[in-house]
Amino acid sequence: MSLPFLFEIGVEEIPDWMIPDALENLRLLFEKLEIPYESVTLDATPRRLVLRAEGLPARQADSQERVLGPAKSAPPQAVEGFARKQGVKPQDLAIETTPKGDYYSFIRNVPGRLTKDILAEALPGIVLQIYFPKTMYWTGKSGPRFIRPIRWIVALLGEEIVPFELAGVRSGALTSGHRRLGAKEIAVTPADYVERLRHHYVILSAEERRNRIREGLAGVRVKPDPALLETLVYLTEFPTPIVGSFDPQFLELPEEVLVTVMRHHQKYFSVEDAQGKLAPQFATVMNIDADPEGFIRRGNERVLRARFNDARFFWETDQKKKLADRLPDLAHVTFQAKLGSYRDKTKRIMALVKELGGKPLAVRAARLCKCDLSTELVKEFTELQGVVGGLYARAQGERPEVWQAIYDHYKPESMEDAIPRHLAGRQVSLADKLDTLRGCFRVGLIPTGSRDPFGLRRAAQGVVRILVEGKIAVPLLDLLEGNPQLAAFFEDRVKFYFKDHRGFKYDEVNAAMAAGWSNLVDLEARLMRIRTLRPTPDFEPLAASFKRIHNILVQAGFTGGGAIDQSLLEPGPELELYEEFIGIAGQPIESVISKLRPKVDLFFDKVLVNAPDATIRQNRLTLLHTLLAEFSTMADFSEIVTNS
Amino acid sequence: MQSFQEIIFKLKQYWADRGCIIQEPYDVEVGAGTMCPETFLRVLGPQPYRVAYVQPSRRPADGRYGDNPNRLYKHSQLQVILKPSPDDIMEQYLASLEAIGIDLRKHDIKFEEDNWEAPTLGAWGIGWQVMLDGLEVTQFTYFQQCGGIDLDLVPAELTYGLERLTAFLQVKDSVYDIEWAKGVSYGDVRHREELQYSVYNFEMANIPTLWKLFDLHEGEAARLLAAYAPKSAEKSRFPLLPAYDHVLKCSNLFNTLDSRGAISVTERVGVIQRVRKLAVGVAQAWLDQQLVQREVAA
Numbered sequence: 001m002s003l004p005f006l007f008e009i010g011v012e013e014i015p016d017w018m019i020p021d022a023l024e025n026l027r028l029l030f031e032k033l034e035i036p037y038e039s040v041t042l043d044a045t046p047r048r049l050v051l052r053a054e055g056l057p058a059r060q061a062d063s064q065e066r067v068l069g070p071a072k073s074a075p076p077q078a079v080e081g082f083a084r085k086q087g088v089k090p091q092d093l094a095i096e097t098t099p100k101g102d103y104y105s106f107i108r109n110v111p112g113r114l115t116k117d118i119l120a121e122a123l124p125g126i127v128l129q130i131y132f133p134k135t136m137y138w139t140g141k142s143g144p145r146f147i148r149p150i151r152w153i154v155a156l157l158g159e160e161i162v163p164f165e166l167a168g169v170r171s172g173a174l175t176s177g178h179r180r181l182g183a184k185e186i187a188v189t190p191a192d193y194v195e196r197l198r199h200h201y202v203i204l205s206a207e208e209r210r211n212r213i214r215e216g217l218a219g220v221r222v223k224p225d226p227a228l229l230e231t232l233v234y235l236t237e238f239p240t241p242i243v244g245s246f247d248p249q250f251l252e253l254p255e256e257v258l259v260t261v262m263r264h265h266q267k268y269f270s271v272e273d274a275q276g277k278l279a280p281q282f283a284t285v286m287n288i289d290a291d292p293e294g295f296i297r298r299g300n301e302r303v304l305r306a307r308f309n310d311a312r313f314f315w316e317t318d319q320k321k322k323l324a325d326r327l328p329d330l331a332h333v334t335f336q337a338k339l340g341s342y343r344d345k346t347k348r349i350m351a352l353v354k355e356l357g358g359k360p361l362a363v364r365a366a367r368l369c370k371c372d373l374s375t376e377l378v379k380e381f382t383e384l385q386g387v388v389g390g391l392y393a394r395a396q397g398e399r400p401e402v403w404q405a406i407y408d409h410y411k412p413e414s415m416e417d418a419i420p421r422h423l424a425g426r427q428v429s430l431a432d433k434l435d436t437l438r439g440c441f442r443v444g445l446i447p448t449g450s451r452d453p454f455g456l457r458r459a460a461q462g463v464v465r466i467l468v469e470g471k472i473a474v475p476l477l478d479l480l481e482g483n484p485q486l487a488a489f490f491e492d493r494v495k496f497y498f499k500d501h502r503g504f505k506y507d508e509v510n511a512a513m514a515a516g517w518s519n520l521v522d523l524e525a526r527l528m529r530i531r532t533l534r535p536t537p538d539f540e541p542l543a544a545s546f547k548r549i550h551n552i553l554v555q556a557g558f559t560g561g562g563a564i565d566q567s568l569l570e571p572g573p574e575l576e577l578y579e580e581f582i583g584i585a586g587q588p589i590e591s592v593i594s595k596l597r598p599k600v601d602l603f604f605d606k607v608l609v610n611a612p613d614a615t616i617r618q619n620r621l622t623l624l625h626t627l628l629a630e631f632s633t634m635a636d637f638s639e640i641v642t643n644s
Numbered sequence: 645m646q647s648f649q650e651i652i653f654k655l656k657q658y659w660a661d662r663g664c665i666i667q668e669p670y671d672v673e674v675g676a677g678t679m680c681p682e683t684f685l686r687v688l689g690p691q692p693y694r695v696a697y698v699q700p701s702r703r704p705a706d707g708r709y710g711d712n713p714n715r716l717y718k719h720s721q722l723q724v725i726l727k728p729s730p731d732d733i734m735e736q737y738l739a740s741l742e743a744i745g746i747d748l749r750k751h752d753i754k755f756e757e758d759n760w761e762a763p764t765l766g767a768w769g770i771g772w773q774v775m776l777d778g779l780e781v782t783q784f785t786y787f788q789q790c791g792g793i794d795l796d797l798v799p800a801e802l803t804y805g806l807e808r809l810t811a812f813l814q815v816k817d818s819v820y821d822i823e824w825a826k827g828v829s830y831g832d833v834r835h836r837e838e839l840q841y842s843v844y845n846f847e848m849a850n851i852p853t854l855w856k857l858f859d860l861h862e863g864e865a866a867r868l869l870a871a872y873a874p875k876s877a878e879k880s881r882f883p884l885l886p887a888y889d890h891v892l893k894c895s896n897l898f899n900t901l902d903s904r905g906a907i908s909v910t911e912r913v914g915v916i917q918r919v920r921k922l923a924v925g926v927a928q929a930w931l932d933q934q935l936v937q938r939e940v941a942a
Binding site: 012013015016046134136137138139140141148149151179180181184235236266268284286287288291293295296299300302303304305306309310313332 | 712713714715729731734735738748749750751752753754755756757759769770772776777778779786788794795796797798812815817905
């Protein structure tokens with residue numbers, strides 16, 4: 001018999017962003033039970049994590065167990081005793097030969113356990129093993145920990161309750177509807193669960209909630225914001241979008257400020273007009289079915305008006321003092337206790353921008369880039385640092401290169417974010433990030449494991465991206481104050497960038513970096529060449545030969561030096577390889593690979609490197625070393641993993 | 645239309661009906677209702693407790709000379725502590741909104757993650773900000789730690805922003821326009837106070853004097869804590885509550901100095917640490933004192 005399984009953990013509102021991972025976790029934990037099933041579905045709303053599976057057996061398959069009894073030589077009483085214990089007659093026992101001798105044995109049938117019992121035993125542990133980034137206890141400090149208090153549990157195998165208790169809650173067949181529109185206790189079965197919930201204003205499927213929001217906003221030019229959409233999908237059980245409006249006068253404020261207020265503080269979508277400009281409207285998603293009297297729309301409009309008024313107040317207050325006049329204020333804003341104030345940091349950024357070849361406008365931007373830290377607007381909306389400085393600089397008549405460099409200098413803030421749009425912004429951003437990295441490494445604030453409070457990984461990643469994608473060919477290693485830890489830290493970031501972000505194979509990255517990685521623009525060019533070269537038929541065999549050469553040289557302890565003595569070269573493959581090499585030296589490997597490869601192959605086929613004559617052996621090693629060195633400026637091909 | 649004071653009456657009645665003691669505001673300046681002994685000390689230890697009170701809460705840096713319609717130097721919180729938290733606390737909370745006339749079928753409520761933390765008190769908890777039609781009206785917290793001590797009877801703390809709730813119910817854009825009592829506006833009652841305290845906090849507070857006061861209160865609290873003897877037979881009469889008042893004074897002076905721009909970011913951490921040390925000291929001694937009092941009683 002095959003049964004459906006319904007498992008719902010009823011919880012007080014779970015933080016939206018943790019839900020998808022928790023569900024995935026629940027799935028893995030369930031799979032680990034190794035109970036066979038046909039299909040499994042996971043769903044969640046803020047108040048419930050749900051696992052539904054189809055086709056579970058009522059009981060596990062029977063298994064057989066061999067029980068070893070007394071030795072064949074044992075007295076009959078012992079044999080009878082053993083048989084009795086197994087519930088059979090002595091003649092039903094078998095004789096089994098083991099290394100220790102012959103023994104009586106019996107194959108016992110072990111009936112499979114009831115799936116219900118297995119689940120009842122395992123489910124409490126599964127619930128508590130679901131990983132959440134931050135947990136709480138609520139029944140006492142030695143009680144269970146979960147993301148929020150568990151208030152009900154539905155556990156049904158077919159029509160039967162899987163009985164257990166967790167955190168004082170008994171599993172049962174009662175779920176709970178929408179907090180305000182549904183009943184508190186609703187009897188369900190696996191078959192009617194989804195529909196019963198829907199009847200009580202809970203849409204179980206995230207996909208369905210997502211679609212309901214999208215459809216509700218059809219015809220409204222909402223600025224696409226997938227991350228916000230996900231937040232709202234997991235913040236609601238019955239989402240219904242509505243559109244509100246605000247006084248067009250607020251459009252005088254910079255769009256960045258308006259959008260931040262709507263997006264980050266109110267979780268509203270912004271709306272655009274037909275020309276793609278910000279419209280005096282917003283879309284919000286309610287956790288209820290409708291707003292027939294407009295209470296909710298008007299309430300949200302009022303909140304937004306108050307927030308915009310605040311922003312306007314800050315915007316106007318801040319304008320009374322120019323950015324340049326705020327420079328002295330930065331002496332009172334600490335960057336880091338051991339690294340001084342932002343005034344100190346500003347001086348270092350300016351020096352670094354000059355070192356990077358920055359023109360006077362870039363240096364000007366560096367001078368002003370941190371001045372917005374003393375503005376009211378940035379104190380209120382810290383996520384707008386840099387952007388606000390850029391906007392004030394523009395309003396105060398700074399040149400486009402300058403205000404745009406200030407505006408962009410925190411970029412890129414993620415792997416997806418763009419790098420600063422112009423050279424000046426790139427230089428300021430590089431200088432700011434390099435200064436932070438150098439300073440923190442100097443005073444020992446080095447990231448460990450997941451701890452990276454100063455965001456140094458992201459900063460280093462930003463440096464790598466700006467250098468590569470901004471085509472800034474400066475030697476990175478010369479900018480790291482000779483700090484070996486910082487160099488190693490960057491080496492990891494460079495590898496990560498080319499491998500995980502750009503999709504180069506790990507051995508290609510290792511090979512290219514082994515030939516040097518300080519100039520990232522050059523490194524990228526070499527990687528592109530390897531990528532083109534790799535599928536060509538001669539590449540892998542040649543790479544394998546280079547590896548062989550590398551190994552031979554290592555084994556011989558040969559470190560180079562000396563010139564090739566032509567007179568010692570044996571006519572045939574050795575001389576031919578030499579002549580080929582002389583002919584192609586200095587040319588890029590792409591154009592010579594097809595000519596070189598057969599000569600190398602032939603050499604290894606016919607010539608014994610380890611010649612008995614030491615002079616000849618030395619000469620051959622020199623030939624191989626020279627050959628390897630010639631082509632290793634592009635990459636250390638011995639790092640390439642080959643199939644041959 | 646319900647006045648500000650009527651809303652307060654109703655909420656107090658609502659929680660009184662659910663077993664809360666109705667306390668009056670604490671008479672020492674605090675930044676939040678959590679800091680009052682009725683919360684900070686009562687959540688410690690094994691004694692169940694339920695209390696509700698309005699607490700005027702002072703945040704000197706939020707003062708706006710009475711000009712800003714939404715920001716106040718001093719606002720009123722209704723603080724509710726249910727220790728331990730009942731299983732249906734969320735339903736009870738939502739019903740309290742119904743009790744002041746909010747029809748929850750016609751409004752939008754969301755519980756958005758917001759974990760509360762008070763570094764000066766060594767206290768933190770897990771919870772939400774409750775959003776009513778996009779307006780944050782309540783902070784809802786399950787306390788986990790207070791004064792650096794793990795709490796075994798986990799209390800639920802509800803902190804209602806009374807001005808915001810009233811402005812919402814009265815549909816007023818400015819807090820100063822809300823009706824405190826019939827014919828009397830919030831502005832009539834409090835505007836002058838907002839203006840004068842803003843002037844004092846931002847312009848006229850004497851920094852050296854405030855630092856001196858801070859040091860004096862800190863010294864007095866530290867002196868008392870040092871004198872507390874856990875093994876003394878008479879420890880139940882030891883004045884820990886007065887010691888805590890001095891800690892609260894330090895906290896308010898810190899906030900005032902901060903709004904005056906007298907504390908650099910580097911110094912900040914150190915001063916917070918000083919206040920925290922005292923708060924944690926009081927909490928630990930208080931717990932110790934409570935345990936023995938119960939032993940004597942038994």
